[in-house]
Amino acid sequence: MTASAAAPTEPADQHGCRQCGWPVDQPSATVSSHRTSEGVIVYTRCVCGTLNVWLETTARRLVTP
Known part of the structure; x- marks a missing residue:
């Protein structure tokens, strides 16, 4: 698995992939998910x-490095 290490030039859009703009709520595959005290961390592949990487609580938001 390889994740892009390049820093984004714009803030992460919660509605589209930072690389291609594809809607992040329509991932190609869910890689894994894990429960945490804050909610569920979900790893998806565009x-x-x-x-x-998503943190799913009452509101869904993209976690950026």
Whole structure:
């Protein structure tokens, strides 16, 4: 698995992939998910191959490094 290490030039869009703009709520695959005290961490793979990390609480938000 490879995640892009390049820093984004714009803030992460919660509606589209930072690399290709594909809607992040329509991932190619869910890689894994784990319960935490804050909610559920979900790792998804975009159709372009980018790995996205989500923290699912009452509101869904993209976790950026």
